[in-house]
Amino acid sequence: MGLTFPNLIDATTEELETGLERGLFTSCDLAKAYIARIQEVNSTLHVVTEINPDALSIAAELDAERANGTTRGPLHGMPILIKGNIGTADKMSTTAGSFALLGATLPRDSAVAAKLRKAGVIILGKTNLSQWANFRSNNSTNGWSAYGGQTTGAYYPQQDPSGSSSGSGVASSIGLALATLGSETSGSILSPSEVNNLVGIKPSVGLTSRALVIPISERQDTVGPMARTVKDAAYLLQAIAGKNSDDNYTLAQPFESPPDYVGACNYSSLRGKRIGIPRNVITPGEGDGPVLAAFDIAIQIIRRAGATIVDNVNITDFALDRYLNSNASLIVLEADFISDLPLNYLSKLITNPNNVQTLVDVRNFTQAFPPEEYPDRDTAVWDGALDLGFNNTSPQFWAAYQENLEIAGRQGLLGVLANYSLDALILPTHYSPGLPALVGTPVVTVPLGKSPANTTVVYNERGTLAESAPSIPFGLSFIGPAWSEASLIGFAYAYEQRTMVRDQIQPYIVPQVELADIVSARKMGMHRF
Numbered sequence: 001m002g003l004t005f006p007n008l009i010d011a012t013t014e015e016l017e018t019g020l021e022r023g024l025f026t027s028c029d030l031a032k033a034y035i036a037r038i039q040e041v042n043s044t045l046h047v048v049t050e051i052n053p054d055a056l057s058i059a060a061e062l063d064a065e066r067a068n069g070t071t072r073g074p075l076h077g078m079p080i081l082i083k084g085n086i087g088t089a090d091k092m093s094t095t096a097g098s099f100a101l102l103g104a105t106l107p108r109d110s111a112v113a114a115k116l117r118k119a120g121v122i123i124l125g126k127t128n129l130s131q132w133a134n135f136r137s138n139n140s141t142n143g144w145s146a147y148g149g150q151t152t153g154a155y156y157p158q159q160d161p162s163g164s165s166s167g168s169g170v171a172s173s174i175g176l177a178l179a180t181l182g183s184e185t186s187g188s189i190l191s192p193s194e195v196n197n198l199v200g201i202k203p204s205v206g207l208t209s210r211a212l213v214i215p216i217s218e219r220q221d222t223v224g225p226m227a228r229t230v231k232d233a234a235y236l237l238q239a240i241a242g243k244n245s246d247d248n249y250t251l252a253q254p255f256e257s258p259p260d261y262v263g264a265c266n267y268s269s270l271r272g273k274r275i276g277i278p279r280n281v282i283t284p285g286e287g288d289g290p291v292l293a294a295f296d297i298a299i300q301i302i303r304r305a306g307a308t309i310v311d312n313v314n315i316t317d318f319a320l321d322r323y324l325n326s327n328a329s330l331i332v333l334e335a336d337f338i339s340d341l342p343l344n345y346l347s348k349l350i351t352n353p354n355n356v357q358t359l360v361d362v363r364n365f366t367q368a369f370p371p372e373e374y375p376d377r378d379t380a381v382w383d384g385a386l387d388l389g390f391n392n393t394s395p396q397f398w399a400a401y402q403e404n405l406e407i408a409g410r411q412g413l414l415g416v417l418a419n420y421s422l423d424a425l426i427l428p429t430h431y432s433p434g435l436p437a438l439v440g441t442p443v444v445t446v447p448l449g450k451s452p453a454n455t456t457v458v459y460n461e462r463g464t465l466a467e468s469a470p471s472i473p474f475g476l477s478f479i480g481p482a483w484s485e486a487s488l489i490g491f492a493y494a495y496e497q498r499t500m501v502r503d504q505i506q507p508y509i510v511p512q513v514e515l516a517d518i519v520s521a522r523k524m525g526m527h528r529f
Contacts, residue, residue: 005515008033009175010228010503013235016178017074020066025519027059027066027077031122033518034079037511038125038176041154044509047167047176049084049148051125053091058122065120074262075239076120081177083168084126084148085133086223087212087345088113092123096214097131097145099372100365103353111209111244112181112223119239124177127167133188134164135216135337136366138380141465142166142192146372152465153196154507155450155472156457160465162195164188165226169196172226174507179227179236185216185333187433189224190445194429194475197447197505199233199492200226202433204482205440206249207258208240215344217336218249218392219401220437228502230446230493234261237485259486267497269490271306273423276313278416280320282431287455291428291474294449298476298495302426305494313420315435319411326407328400329438334385335397359386408438417481424491425479432477442485444492447501448476473505 005024006015019025035055038048052058062077071077082088085096087110095101109117116123128148131140143151143166151166153159154174161170165182169192172180182189184202193200201224208223215221225236241258243250277299284292303309315323322328342358356362363382366372390396409415413425413435429445436443451472458468466472476495478488496502 005519008037008514009510011175011178012229013074013078013178013232016078020077025515026063027122028056028063029515029518029522030077031055031059031079031124033513033515034124034177036513036518040511040513041174041176041509045154045170046128046149046151047170048081048125049128049167050092052123055079055122055124062120062122072118072120073239074235077122078120078178079122079124080116080179080181080236081124081127081168081171082113082181083165083183084129084145085183085214086110086113086181087214088123092126094126094214095147096133097129097147098362098366099146099369100354100356100362102147103351104349105351106212107348107350108212110212111246112213112240115240115242121239127165127171127180129166130163133183133185133214133216135185135333135381136379137377139461140377141460141462144377150464154509155195155197155505156466156469156508158464158466159469159472160195160460160467162192165192168226169193169198172228173197174510176511179225179232181223181236181240182226183213183221183223184433184437185220186329186437189226190429190433190443190477193226193445195473197473197502198226198228199230199447199496200224200445201233201237201485201489202436202443203237203241203485204442206247206252207442207483207485209244209247209250211244211246212345212348215337215340217333218340218344219332219336220440222440230444230489230496231262231265234265234489237261254483261486261489264486264490265493266490267494268306269494270302273307273491274310274421275302275307275491276310276416276420276422276425278314278413278425278427279312280314281427281435287468290449290452291430294474295428295476298426298448301498302495305498310420310422313416313422313425315413315416316411319407322403322407323412323435326403328403330384331388331397331400332404334388335390335392335394338385338388339391339393404438408435413441413479414439414481423480424484424488427477427479429475429477432479436479441480441482442488443477443479444485444488445475445477446492446496447505448474449501450474450505471505
């Protein structure tokens with residue numbers, strides 16, 4: 001790096017670590033630069049709901065540790081933004097985008113936030129999200145919450161940012177932090193990573209703790225990184241993975257400590273591997289031509305990297321039919337939500353200003369509080385959950401859950417992986433989240449391409465967000481069995497390093513403040529930043 005400052009839109013963990021070690025800049029400089037960048041674009045993109053008021057004092061403490069020869073690891077003094085449903089016991093709110101939880105406080109940090117702090121991360125702030133992680137309305141929009149407003153993407157004006165980790169996707173894509181954390185139940189890391197030109201890792205359910213993360217489903221929820229490179233995502237996953245007694249799903253991990261995810265970033269990772277394509281999961285729609293053409297090129301790149309491509313390794317007709325037409329997956333989410341929201345989160349609050357103890361309470365508040373925009377944005381998801389008449393202790397629930405396991409497991413992706421002796425599957429990311437969600441297995445998405453310049457602009461039903469437009473990024477997913485993150489990271493890295501697609505796609509809006517501005521202002525004794 002020499003004596004040059006890395007550009008923050010694509011600065012990597014290792015570049016920033018080198019600059020900090022050499023004294024080119026401090027963590028205080030870094031935090032100030034990211035805060036200035038957030039302030040520069042937030043009125044347009046509505047990405048960050050709050051900046052940690054303690055960020056600069058934490059940065060100063062971490063700078064002092066470094067000056068004394070102590071570092072906690074590669075993420076020491078690195079600013080990270082986290083999704084607004086990830087609990088912190090500090091001066092920031094954890095709201096899932098709802099005023100119902102504004103002012104509520106927790107007894108301690110969520111397990112993943114605590115791990116970030118232990119690793120020396122500066123939790124810079126909270127990002128906006130599709131409210132309640134997109135589990136409230138049937139007629140809302142990706143990236144909207146009552147608390148945070150409407151997030152938009154940076155690759156086209158009023159771009160649909162996807163969701164539910166909308167703010168995390170946009171923030172990471174234009175360098176408002178080193179990287180971000182998102183959460184996924186079905187698609188909420190993968191999809192916003194795809195359309196924001198990012199690497200997203202959706203971990204196996206149980207690799208990262210969900211303790212004090214506002215839940216949807218204990219069977220599907222997972223927390224993972226959204227970053228600009230595979231290696232940066234691996235560094236962040238390394239920091240948050242591991243067992244935690246407050247989330248019994250983590251106790252099923254087959255290792256005492258997680259694998260070396262950063263070490264898995266090997267250019268030769270695809271050599272000798274068997275990579276399958278479940279073609280019947282790809283159901284092309286209008287406008288998918290460029291995605292499928294880029295996917296075909298990616299297949300050739302993966303083959304040239306030394307992998308054997310096994311095409312048409314299809315899930316069974318029964319699995320495909322149930323996947324496309326059954327409501328079992330929704331029943332599982334609804335029944336889990338009814339149980340998990342009060343048990344795993346609301347009951348843990350030490351202050352609860354709006355006294356929301358159950359989903360009924362949350363719905364009543366939402367329908368009565370005008371900023372929640374009810375009934376313009378409905379509560380149909382909650383209405384359906386409450387109309388079920390049962391929760392996740394019911395035999396009816398168990399039947400739906402077993403159907404999920406069958407159609408995504410033995411007759412679905414897991415069966416395909418085993419029956420064809422495959423190391424991983426690949427799909428365009430648009431098609432990748434649904435089946436792995438049902439069995440809690442991992443997926444890594446990497447940039448694959450972008451929509452061409454002649455793409456017709458198509459807006460959502462409200463006419464507020466561009467769902468289709470020129471230069472919208474799309475991604476490639478690597479899919480594997482439970483606990484296969486290290487392998488998937490290796491495959492994704494090998495593909496990324498051969499293509500560097502991210503660098504070929506430029507946002508329409510980019511913050512102008514850089515590290516050099518902050519450092520020069522400090523040296524001149526200015527207080528602009």
